[in-house]
Amino acid sequence: MSDFWIDNALQRVLSHPTDVRRLRESAAAFLDGCTVETVTDALLVIDALASAAYDQGRLPATLRLVREGTQSDWLRISLAAPGVELPSADSGFGTGLHVLTTCAALWGRSGDGDHAALWAHLPLAAAVPAALPVAFTHGVAPDHRPAAHP
Template sequence: MTDFWIDTALQRVLNHPRDVRALRESAAVFLDDCTVETITDALLVTDALASAAHDQGRLPATIRLVREGSRSDWLRISLTAPGVELPSADAGFGAGLHVLTTCAALWGRSGDGGSAALWAHLPLTTAAPAALHVALTHGVAPDHRPAGHP
């Protein structure tokens, strides 16, 4: 399985549940200039959409992350799969539904019949380069200082 990159997009086909781990790693690299909170929200939403496809038996499915807006200030995460249904609490999608309503500014379903897409829009917040460097070298979130630092 390989990633498909276009300047502001990442696309991956999921054929098996274990493909989600590689998707998470690729998504984290794709969003490496964002805050830890933004990356965490994006990964949670990506997992929720991938889980929906798996739980509904809709693999293979395509997950796409696209930076949108004039300054790439929005992230659209979409899952395209044959006949994938909108998540609902009745369908046992309680935790995933909570993730979508908590992390995404907007989310929904488009299409019908043969192919449908579940999508979510998240605001992107980029990290200051110096703060990101501290996070990577000290293993802490950019807004926290390692113990012993003033």
């Protein structure tokens, strides 16, 4: 299934493990302009939530990314699937639980039954533009005088 992407939201229905790979690609494009660390954290959380749905047999599931805040400074990642439960360390979800607690500022579960969702909020950090290379003229930086110059 294709992505549904408008302005500040990206959504994909997950029904097969290969759907996550395509979602990762779309999410990276959706987060263009963010730091590498921010994109990496978001992709790890996406994998953790999708894994919870697959492990619990709660497919199809809908994964949605929404940029929130006055300047889209937060990313909300939510996975909606009937009856999906929060991961716990004793359920074999130790790695995914570690990802959520490490990468997300907030995370949890809302709803119940057919309207359950796991969600995580991550701060978005914009990438700082790369420093402009210093222009050199004849091997001398423009702000410096040659050593022989008074």
